[in-house]
Amino acid sequence: xxxxxxxxxxxxxxxxxADALPLSAAARSSASPRRLPGDxxxxxxxxxxxxxxxxxxVAYMVYRSxxxxxxxxxxxxxxxxxxxxxxxxxxxSSWAVAAAPRAARLGRIVAVPxxxxxxxxxxxxxxxxxxxxxxxxxxxxxxxxxxxxxxxYFCLTGIHLMHVIAGTIILxxxxxxxxxxxxxxxxxxxxxxxxxxxxxxxxLWIFLFALLYLLR
Amino acid sequence: xxxxxxxxxxMLCAWSGPLFLVAFIYFWGMMGFNLPAPPSPALGADELAAxxxxxxxxxxVGFLVSMIVMTLYIPWTAVLSAQxxxxxGRSPVLAFIQLIGGALTVPVVSISSVFWVAAAYRPERAxxxxxxxxxSGWLIIDxxxxxxxxxxxxxxxxxLHDKCAKPLFPRWLCFITIxxxxxxxxxxxxxxxxxxxxxxxxxxxxxxxxxxxLLWFALASVxxxxxxxxxxxxxxxxxxxxxARLAHA
Numbered sequence: 137x138x139x140x141x142x143x144x145x146x147x148x149x150x151x152x153x154a155d156a157l158p159l160s161a162a163a164r165s166s167a168s169p170r171r172l173p174g175d176x177x178x179x180x181x182x183x184x185x186x187x188x189x190x191x192x193x194v195a196y197m198v199y200r201s202x203x204x205x206x207x208x209x210x211x212x213x214x215x216x217x218x219x220x221x222x223x224x225x226x227x228x229s230s231w232a233v234a235a236a237p238r239a240a241r242l243g244r245i246v247a248v249p250x251x252x253x254x255x256x257x258x259x260x261x262x263x264x265x266x267x268x269x270x271x272x273x274x275x276x277x278x279x280x281x282x283x284x285x286x287x288x289y290f291c292l293t294g295i296h297l298m299h300v301i302a303g304t305i306i307l308x309x310x311x312x313x314x315x316x317x318x319x320x321x322x323x324x325x326x327x328x329x330x331x332x333x334x335x336x337x338x339x340l341w342i343f344l345f346a347l348l349y350l351l352r
Numbered sequence: 353x354x355x356x357x358x359x360x361x362x363m364l365c366a367w368s369g370p371l372f373l374v375a376f377i378y379f380w381g382m383m384g385f386n387l388p389a390p391p392s393p394a395l396g397a398d399e400l401a402a403x404x405x406x407x408x409x410x411x412x413v414g415f416l417v418s419m420i421v422m423t424l425y426i427p428w429t430a431v432l433s434a435q436x437x438x439x440x441g442r443s444p445v446l447a448f449i450q451l452i453g454g455a456l457t458v459p460v461v462s463i464s465s466v467f468w469v470a471a472a473y474r475p476e477r478a479x480x481x482x483x484x485x486x487x488s489g490w491l492i493i494d495x496x497x498x499x500x501x502x503x504x505x506x507x508x509x510x511x512l513h514d515k516c517a518k519p520l521f522p523r524w525l526c527f528i529t530i531x532x533x534x535x536x537x538x539x540x541x542x543x544x545x546x547x548x549x550x551x552x553x554x555x556x557x558x559x560x561x562x563x564x565x566l567l568w569f570a571l572a573s574v575x576x577x578x579x580x581x582x583x584x585x586x587x588x589x590x591x592x593x594x595x596a597r598l599a600h601a
Contacts, residue, residue, distance in 0.1 A: 184527075191556065
């Protein structure tokens with residue numbers, strides 16, 4: 137989750153190399169003890185995404201309030217354990233992806249791609265679980281046209297899955313960069329920006345899991 | 353053509369953006385009755401046909417004029433292409449993608465209006481035919497969104513690489529542009545759904561993506577006009593300050 141690593145932690149000025157950063161977005165803001173991790177303009181993209189999903193969630197709640205009985209009845213058809221498994225997968229991946237920039241800042245450059253690879257593997261595992269979940273629904277004859285609840289289920293989890301795929305591609309890009317030893321104590325901006333996006337994907341899933349699978 | 357004349361045409365092209373925006377919202381949105389709310393896909397054929405009879409004049413004139421208004425997208429796309437070619441140099445693939453995406457947006461939007469004009473053409477005919485024509489129009493404009501997304505993403509990527517002291521678009525706008533382009537994606541669901549927020553009259557397939565498209569268009573227009581203005585100023589009064597803004601950082 138975004139709150140886990142970005143603000144605070146290594147930013148309290150205890151790092152000896154904080155002044156040695158090159159002229160980057162990170163360097164300009166590193167004077168403040170609570171700087172924004174990564175790239176300010178990527179955060180604008182992330183906020184826009186959060187607003188869009190906020191709109192999705194409001195729409196879901198509005199339509200749900202109209203047909204609470206139908207939503208509750210249809211929700212029983214969802215596989216909560218698969219949803220919970222995916223939540224654990226994404227939360228663990230967020231931990232791994234948060235550990236990567238920390239390792240880079242501490243100069244443990246070799247550990248960075250390992251953490252990222254673990255995060256990527258968990259992202260791929262999420263997609264596999266989602267594939268089996270969708271397949272079970274379609275085999276049971278449940279589609280996007282079944283009712284309003286399943287319309288939201290397929291649309292919202294489908295759009296989120298697109299974000300998981302995009303986030304995994306971003307993780308692969310920063311993993312390749314990390315393997316090329318691009319990230320180190322002096323440069324973590326790209327690494328943090330990519331990690332921030334991944335935390336957003338995780339955060340959105342936690343909301344989706346609560347709204348679709350748990351809310352009664 | 354000397355550069356001063358060229359810049360005059362560039363300025364005219366850039367101003368076709370705000371003109372398009374106002375005219376499109378008025379004719380396509382208000383006069384054609386797509387605002388405040390388009391016809392629901394859940395409407396029965398008879399109700400839909402009655403809607404056409406009730407608003408016949410507005411729908412005919414609104415969409416007929418909006419087809420002409422839509423062509424203002426052509427000069428706007430052209431000047432954006434020229435500005436991107438300045439950034440990209442010898443092999444301007446992103447400018448080409450943007451150009452093709454913008455050029456394809458014109459038929460996507462205007463041909464859907466043709467279907468609605470055709471639907472209004474014979475209000476006395478069998479309502480099912482009117483319904484089929486209305487459906488076709490909405491499915492064309494909504495499910496072919498990706499052409500415009502290519503245009504927007506290409507423009508954002510090029511501007512992110514602008515090395516000028518004053519880049520074509522600020523970085524935040526580039527990221528907003530990519531977001532706005534991707535916000536169209538739920539519109540694909542209009543091909544299946546008839547009710548709810550992802551149907552063609554829904555919040556997430558109509559209001560939000562169309563707002564994002566026009567918001568990007570408005571913001572990009574402002575920065576494109578400013579870019580031409582900077583270049584004109586550098587020619588009119590070549591001061592060190594104005595040329596410094598155009599110089600590579």
